[in-house]
Amino acid sequence: MDPNYIKRDRILIVTAVEAEREALLRGLGRKQDDRRSEDATGAAETDNRNSLDAAGAGRVHVIAGGVGPAAAAASTSAALATAGGAYAAVISAGIGGGFAGQAEIGSLVLASEIVCADLGAEAPPQDFVSIDQLGFGTASYTADAPLTARLAEALRAAGLPLAAGPVLTVSTVTGTAETAARLAQRVPGATAEAMEGFGVAAAAQLHGVPVVELRAVSNAVGLRDRGAWRIKEALAALEAAGAVLAEVFEHECDE
Numbered sequence: 001m002d003p004n005y006i007k008r009d010r011i012l013i014v015t016a017v018e019a020e021r022e023a024l025l026r027g028l029g030r031k032q033d034d035r036r037s038e039d040a041t042g043a044a045e046t047d048n049r050n051s052l053d054a055a056g057a058g059r060v061h062v063i064a065g066g067v068g069p070a071a072a073a074a075s076t077s078a079a080l081a082t083a084g085g086a087y088a089a090v091i092s093a094g095i096g097g098g099f100a101g102q103a104e105i106g107s108l109v110l111a112s113e114i115v116c117a118d119l120g121a122e123a124p125p126q127d128f129v130s131i132d133q134l135g136f137g138t139a140s141y142t143a144d145a146p147l148t149a150r151l152a153e154a155l156r157a158a159g160l161p162l163a164a165g166p167v168l169t170v171s172t173v174t175g176t177a178e179t180a181a182r183l184a185q186r187v188p189g190a191t192a193e194a195m196e197g198f199g200v201a202a203a204a205q206l207h208g209v210p211v212v213e214l215r216a217v218s219n220a221v222g223l224r225d226r227g228a229w230r231i232k233e234a235l236a237a238l239e240a241a242g243a244v245l246a247e248v249f250e251h252e253c254d255e
């Protein structure tokens, strides 16, 4: 990988939903510009490009790619293909659940590994056999270490609470203490869970682009308690992280 990629190219950030995208754009100091374009048949389609406020800021492009690993993979792959090699790195970002003792509500998590925690088979008497063990591919991608380290340094320097460790991608939000314990046992050091990272990472791998995952913790992984989700707090943490990302990428761009 070219170590100068931060200076050269554009960064793609993929969130699941608009609220996450908007939080990041606020942090990045960017205006919304959900332009509507007409295709050849006259049908309107949404163009999710965000407008550019400042020289250099335009290198960070944020899209809302949908909820879940399949939507995330499809939209990331489409964005990377359309850009024709312009993206130097992809960041999967959004809210997520934090594992007990690893990541508190309102804090941030950077992934060391992006692990699809439920991609495999139940195989009694074993609890679970991963797709790797079955010999059909991989259930884990390593996050880009240099970019992750650079972001961690900047987020900590900004005083934002940050944990690092494996971030799990699941297709079903964990809703019991038993599942949380099983996942934590399956992936030692499991720090957070969300639903898109593995899809974004699979697309990034296909296109040969480094990937990072950043989560803002909205809830604890465990017994489902919707009333305890702190989505506003997590979106505020995501916005604060966006301001740090702007500094990192604009500063690197100016060097």
Ligand SMILES: O=C(O)c1cccc(C(=O)CC[C@H]2O[C@@H](n3cnc4c(=O)[nH]cnc43)[C@H](O)[C@@H]2O)c1
Pocket (backbone or CB within 6 Å): 016, 017, 067, 068, 094, 095, 096, 097, 098, 170, 172, 173, 174, 193, 194, 195, 196, 218, 219, 220, 221, 226
């Ligand atoms: O269960 C509900 O009532 C409920 C209400 C609002 C949102 C949800 C979601 O499932 C949001 C999924 C969305 O948020 C990410 N996310 C946030 N926390 C977690 C989690 O603990 N486990 C998995 N995903 C989480 C996820 O990446 C999706 O984009 C449910």
